[in-house]
Amino acid sequence: MSVTEQAVRAREAARILAGTPRAAKDAGLQAMADALAKAETAVLDANALDVARAGNNGTSASLIDRLRLTPDRIAGMVQGLRDLAGLPDPVGDVVRGWTNANGVQVRQVRVPFGVVGIIYEARPNVTADAGGICLKSGNAALLRGSSSAAESNTAIVEALRAGLAASDLPTDAVQLIPGPREVTAELMAARGLVDVLIPRGGAGLIDAVVRNSQVPVIETGVGNCHLFVDASADHDTALAILLNAKTQRPSVCNAVETLLVHADSADAFLPAALAALADAGVTVHGDDRTAAYGEVVPATETDFTDEYLSLDIAVAVVDDLDGALAHIRRYSTGHSETIITESQRSAQRFTDEVDAAAVLVNASSRFVDGGEFGFGAEIGISTQKLHARGPMGLPEMTSTKYVVVGSGQVR
Amino acid sequence: MSVTEQAVRAREAARILAGTPRAAKDAGLQAMADALAKAETAVLDANALDVARAGNNGTSASLIDRLRLTPDRIAGMVQGLRDLAGLPDPVGDVVRGWTNANGVQVRQVRVPFGVVGIIYEARPNVTADAGGICLKSGNAALLRGSSSAAESNTAIVEALRAGLAASDLPTDAVQLIPGPREVTAELMAARGLVDVLIPRGGAGLIDAVVRNSQVPVIETGVGNCHLFVDASADHDTALAILLNAKTQRPSVCNAVETLLVHADSADAFLPAALAALADAGVTVHGDDRTAAYGEVVPATETDFTDEYLSLDIAVAVVDDLDGALAHIRRYSTGHSETIITESQRSAQRFTDEVDAAAVLVNASSRFVDGGEFGFGAEIGISTQKLHARGPMGLPEMTSTKYVVVGSGQVR
Numbered sequence: 001m002s003v004t005e006q007a008v009r010a011r012e013a014a015r016i017l018a019g020t021p022r023a024a025k026d027a028g029l030q031a032m033a034d035a036l037a038k039a040e041t042a043v044l045d046a047n048a049l050d051v052a053r054a055g056n057n058g059t060s061a062s063l064i065d066r067l068r069l070t071p072d073r074i075a076g077m078v079q080g081l082r083d084l085a086g087l088p089d090p091v092g093d094v095v096r097g098w099t100n101a102n103g104v105q106v107r108q109v110r111v112p113f114g115v116v117g118i119i120y121e122a123r124p125n126v127t128a129d130a131g132g133i134c135l136k137s138g139n140a141a142l143l144r145g146s147s148s149a150a151e152s153n154t155a156i157v158e159a160l161r162a163g164l165a166a167s168d169l170p171t172d173a174v175q176l177i178p179g180p181r182e183v184t185a186e187l188m189a190a191r192g193l194v195d196v197l198i199p200r201g202g203a204g205l206i207d208a209v210v211r212n213s214q215v216p217v218i219e220t221g222v223g224n225c226h227l228f229v230d231a232s233a234d235h236d237t238a239l240a241i242l243l244n245a246k247t248q249r250p251s252v253c254n255a256v257e258t259l260l261v262h263a264d265s266a267d268a269f270l271p272a273a274l275a276a277l278a279d280a281g282v283t284v285h286g287d288d289r290t291a292a293y294g295e296v297v298p299a300t301e302t303d304f305t306d307e308y309l310s311l312d313i314a315v316a317v318v319d320d321l322d323g324a325l326a327h328i329r330r331y332s333t334g335h336s337e338t339i340i341t342e343s344q345r346s347a348q349r350f351t352d353e354v355d356a357a358a359v360l361v362n363a364s365s366r367f368v369d370g371g372e373f374g375f376g377a378e379i380g381i382s383t384q385k386l387h388a389r390g391p392m393g394l395p396e397m398t399s400t401k402y403v404v405v406g407s408g409q410v411r
Numbered sequence: 412m413s414v415t416e417q418a419v420r421a422r423e424a425a426r427i428l429a430g431t432p433r434a435a436k437d438a439g440l441q442a443m444a445d446a447l448a449k450a451e452t453a454v455l456d457a458n459a460l461d462v463a464r465a466g467n468n469g470t471s472a473s474l475i476d477r478l479r480l481t482p483d484r485i486a487g488m489v490q491g492l493r494d495l496a497g498l499p500d501p502v503g504d505v506v507r508g509w510t511n512a513n514g515v516q517v518r519q520v521r522v523p524f525g526v527v528g529i530i531y532e533a534r535p536n537v538t539a540d541a542g543g544i545c546l547k548s549g550n551a552a553l554l555r556g557s558s559s560a561a562e563s564n565t566a567i568v569e570a571l572r573a574g575l576a577a578s579d580l581p582t583d584a585v586q587l588i589p590g591p592r593e594v595t596a597e598l599m600a601a602r603g604l605v606d607v608l609i610p611r612g613g614a615g616l617i618d619a620v621v622r623n624s625q626v627p628v629i630e631t632g633v634g635n636c637h638l639f640v641d642a643s644a645d646h647d648t649a650l651a652i653l654l655n656a657k658t659q660r661p662s663v664c665n666a667v668e669t670l671l672v673h674a675d676s677a678d679a680f681l682p683a684a685l686a687a688l689a690d691a692g693v694t695v696h697g698d699d700r701t702a703a704y705g706e707v708v709p710a711t712e713t714d715f716t717d718e719y720l721s722l723d724i725a726v727a728v729v730d731d732l733d734g735a736l737a738h739i740r741r742y743s744t745g746h747s748e749t750i751i752t753e754s755q756r757s758a759q760r761f762t763d764e765v766d767a768a769a770v771l772v773n774a775s776s777r778f779v780d781g782g783e784f785g786f787g788a789e790i791g792i793s794t795q796k797l798h799a800r801g802p803m804g805l806p807e808m809t810s811t812k813y814v815v816v817g818s819g820q821v822r
Contacts, residue, residue, distance in 0.1 A: 019764065
């Protein structure tokens with residue numbers, strides 16, 4: 001079946017889902033969870049094939065770790081589906097409404113997008129997460145996973161579709177898109193059939209989708225995040241947040257990648273900070289001014305432009321707040337940017353002037369997350385300005401329509 | 412200056428505008444209005460050159476009418492800028508906010524997009540409208556008008572920039588993009604410099620921008636709008652709304668283009684409707700079943716697929732509500748779709764099942780308009796599902812950011 005044929009089936013499924021009440025969708029999510037739990041052995045067997053092939057191909061250990069499923073990870077996927085059933089349904093929410101002077105009533109109501117395409121890399125748990133989030137928000141999901149996880153994804157989607165069938169929901173509400181690289185191009189060309197594409201993965205994947213898609217895209221997840229230690233910063237606070245934001249989970253998009261230190265804080269803060277980073281196993285790539293305070297790897301331009309997603313950090317000393325703002329303006333990917341300061345004026349300028357999905361004062365950027373924001377589910381963190389910016393929960397997976405009711409009014 | 416250089420200047424202007432309070436922006440709008448009023452003669456002279464060239468090129472009378480400026484039309488543009496100054500500023504609005512259990516405070520705040528590109532066709536009044544709306548919402552505007560209005564647009568932008576200069580706002584907040592067709596491609600490639608592109612014009616222009624742009628696009632304005640007269644419709648109501656939605660201003664996107672009549676209403680409604688349409692000067696393109704009720708031009712497929720934007724209408728008889736829903740699903744551009752019915756069940760199904768920016772019951776689709784919705788200003792009517800759908804006012808010209816404030820919290 002071609003991608004276009006799959007998309008046509010998805011549209012028909014979406015038409016039915018749009019009119020499916022919450023109770024039926026929640027029952028479907030529970031049935032999907034039941035079916036996935038029942039398919040544990042099949043999914044693990046399929047995953048073993050993917051892992052073995054990845055090993056033969058010389059795939060890196062960290063990528064294989066992301067690819068590998070365990071009974072615990074499957075249990076997490078099952079629980080994720082059950083948790084979705086407990087969340088409020090955004091569809092049907094009245095965003096606003098009013099009555100015109102002529103008596104015409106206007107309501108703006110949340111509706112599903114329709115068909116959502118997700119293009120993602122190795123982690124097979126995304127298959128269940130994204131399928132569940134789409135179903136809960138009334139959208140049909142076209143899942144384009146990576147070939148490295150093909151066997152795992154096939155087994156997971158088979159289970160999800162068995163759950164849909166068991167609860168009388170259209171099975172084509174969740175479809176995996178198989179096939180070679182070219183089918184991704186077909187998906188990106190399916191304007192009119194697919195309502196939105198959400199790429200999840202590295203900068204290369206996201207950039208390719210944004211450049212080539214004729215379907216509207218929501219960019220997610222590239223986070224070259226900065227932490228600025230102001231002149232007035234409390235240095236204990238700064239150190240605690242630096243270590244948390246860098247080391248608590250270095251592979252995620254809201255981890256800090258660059259530390260900027262106000263020149264007035266450098267003498268007191270940097271020696272201790274460099275020592276603590278070294279103790280935590282973090283490699284420091286420092287500029288010339290930083291090198292005066294400890295042993296560092298000399299930083300090059302790419303240290304400031306790229307995400308490490310590892311236990312590495314770029315460090316630079318800046319003259320003042322303006323220097324920090326200019327550095328962030330130049331290198332930020334617009335994800336999460338943090339200032340540590342005791343100055344109300346600095347905090348205000350930083351939050352006003354930094355152009356990012358999230359700006360933080362005296363808090364770890366690790367809080368910029370759908371779970372931490374209390375959204376219950378998250379399809380990703382949008383770093384674009386259209387539609388949704390920052391963590392995307394269920395309401396961000398919907399559009400709206402205006403319902404206008406009159407009694408014969410004309411202009 | 413290249414488009415890229417203009418976009419870099421626009422970004423710098425946008426950075427300043429993002430921090431400019433409402434009072435200063437409103438003073439700027441008034442100064443722009445003053446300057447435009449003062450430039451009336453220069454603008455009319457420039458417009459006369461455009462109109463003369465269009466006449467020499469054999470441009471159609473209707474296009475020349477849209478191109479032509481008069482003292483009245485200039486006064487309308489001036490008043491439009493003054494009206495914008497009186498509207499609330501969406502920037503800085505707190506959309507929502509909460510405090511996490513750990514004391515971290517989160518606020519979602521409206522911020523400007525940054526740099527907005529508008530690509531539009533002949534009407535030079537869009538130049539002042541779009542420039543004003545962008546300024547009010549804190550965005551820098553890159554205006555790419557059509558070459559047919561080049562002299563008029565240049566004179567208008569010169570006046571707007573004089574107003575900006577007089578009020579100490581960055582003049583590069585409003586820039587016209589001159590040059591041949593190729594520069595539009597450069598604008599569509601300016602991802603990272605331009606935050607959003609809004610094409611305003613015919614289906615061909617919008618389609619070309621959506622297909623070729625790497626900058627996110629908001630689609631506007633193509634409206635192949637249907638009016639369905641249900642079995643239970645009040646025929647007087649149906650006729651009044653039909654005539655209003657078709658003839659009050661046939662050239663606009665919320666005018667009705669196709670009439671669908673329930674077979675059970677055809678005998679009683681169609682003879683009178685066809686006669687009334689003929690009296691109003693409307694040419695009816697009817698399907699076979701419609702032809703039984705009066706003289707019609709036989710309808711072909713394009714009568715159902717395309718917008719007329721003229722005193723023409725396609726008419727078809729359908730078996731029932733399902734037939735109407737299927738026809739609309741096939742041909743709708745997702746703008747505004749109307750049912751005339753006395754049946755609560757039909758109204759509910761129609762509003763639930765039709766996938767469009769606006770769905771109307773017993774009211775004219777001409778109400779789907781920023782002015783009628785009370786928005787005060789409108790940049791266009793979005794027919795896409797991402798970001799904004801339906802009439803776009805000032806809040807739809809903004810993004811948001813999360814401001815997260817803590818006192819040292821870590822995960």
